[in-house]
Amino acid sequence: MKRFTNLQTDLLRTFVTVVDLRNFTETGVALGRTQPAISLQVKRLEELTGVQLLSHRGKKIELTADGQTLLGYAREILRLNDRAIANLQRAKLxxxxxxxxxxxxxxxxxxxxxxxxxxxxxxxxxxxxxxxxxxxxxxxxxxxxxxxxxxxxxxxxxxxxxYWSEHPVWVCGRNYRIDPDSPIKLIAHPDGCFYRKRMIDALNADGRDWHVSFETPGISALQHAVVAGMGVTALTKKTLLPGMRILSPKEGFARLANxxxxxxxxxxxxxxxxxxxxxxxxxxxxxxxxxxxxxxx
Missing domain, CATH: 3.40.190.10 (Periplasmic binding protein-like II)
Structure with a gap:
């Protein structure tokens, strides 16, 4: 009969906290244990799993590939454990x-x-x-x-x-027409936006000129600028509005990274x-x- 390995929640909690804080001493303070005790718990978890979970580069703590795999399960196990205890104890929210x-x-x-x-x-x-x-x-x-x-x-x-991935698409107003002899008019969020970066990277890679003609931090203003025909932008399909159309690679707009x-x-x-x-x-x-x-x- 196969013998199952049981992963103890206290070991998993220590492991997750070390990953979050990236420091054994701070983990000890957070969990009310000494730094050597934290190190021993991580070592015990590695013995149970049979793999190395953490690596050290000087003072920097990093996850191994196996540690990354375990981390997802560890967070879910702890979440379920804590919710079960809260429900059984009828904890007040x-x-x-x-x-x-x-x-x-x-x-x-x-x-x-x-x-x-x-x-x-x-x-x-x-x-x-x-x-x-x-x-x-x-x-x-x-x-x-x-x-x-x-x-x-x-x-x-x-x-x-x-986490999950979303595929942004190029969009413009339903009747908007691209002028091949003019820079692409972009509608975008301010610098730091990942959609903006993907648009600019794609246009630069194709050697196309562009100009940010409308910039706004809010999604609603951006959407309505697209519908009004002020330029093109990148949106996920969940955020498309009536009056928009998706631009294709055949129209010169390359696929954007997720x-x-x-x-x-x-x-x-x-x-x-x-x-x-x-x-x-x-x-x-x-x-x-x-x-x-x-x-x-």
């Missing part, structure tokens, strides 16, 4: 939950999930902030937000719980309320996504 939503993505869908959560849990105070993805992630890193949905350029990324959208949070700082909302978002993403969920972390 109290406190304030600070949530960041991106203005450069399909914000409406995630707003609806949060509204449903708010109605079911009126005792939880919500602090919802909408901003650029890069600014939201910066706020999460300094503990100014508890959880964030954001677009990023590279995956996996620090504190990501799950962007990555993720749910980010620091596991050791999650309250019962946050874990419940994370569970709802996780389930919601399954029906929302247009492409296969890339990874759980």
């Amino acid at each position: 109290l406190g304030t939950l600070r949530i960041g939503l991106p203005i450069d993505y399909s914000i409406e869908y995630f707003q609806s999930i949060i509204v449903e959560f708010a109605h079911a849990n009126p005792q939880v105070l919500l602090d919802i902030r909408c901003n650029r993805s890069s600014d939201l992630l910066a706020s999460l890193h300094v503990d100014d937000l508890d959880m964030v949905i954001a677009i990023t350029d590279v995956m996996p990324a620090p504190y990501v719980s799950l 962007v990555h959208v993720g749910l980010f949070y620091k596991h050791i700082k999650m309250s019962d309320a946050a874990l419940k909302l994370i569970e709802q978002i996780t389930h919601g993403v399954e029906s929302f996504r247009s492409t296969t969920l890339t990874h759980r972390k």
Whole structure:
């Protein structure tokens, strides 16, 4: 009979916290253990799994390929463990939950999930902030937000719980015509936007001239500028409006690289309320996504 290896949650919690904090001493402080105890727990987990999970480059701690694989399962196991305990103990969902939503993505869908959560849990105070993805992630890193949905350029990324890929497409107004003798008029978010970068990289690679003719931080103003015929932009198919048309490579607009959208949070700082909302978002993403969920972390 096959003997199963059981991964202890305390070892997994130590492993996830080390990955999040990238420091054994800080992990010990966060979990109430000494630095040697943290090192021993990581070593014990490596013995159980039979693989090296972390590597050291000087003082820098990095995940190995096997560590990256385990990290997704570890976060999910801990989330389920903590939710089970909270439900069994009938934990009250109290406190304030600070949530960041991106203005450069399909914000409406995630707003609806949060509204449903708010109605079911009126005792939880919500602090919802909408901003650029890069600014939201910066706020999460300094503990100014508890959880964030954001677009990023590279995956996996620090504190990501799950992520999926979206394929941006070139779009313009339904009756808009491209002048082959003039620079491409771009409608874009300000510098730092991943859609903007992909458009400019693609045009530069093809040696085409371009000019940002309309710049706005908000998705609504950008969408309406496209419909009004002020130029071209890149959007995901979820954010297309009536009156837009997709531009094809035959019209001179090369395929754009994918962007990555993720749910980010620091596991050791999650309250019962946050874990419940994370569970709802996780389930919601399954029906929302247009492409296969890339990874759980």
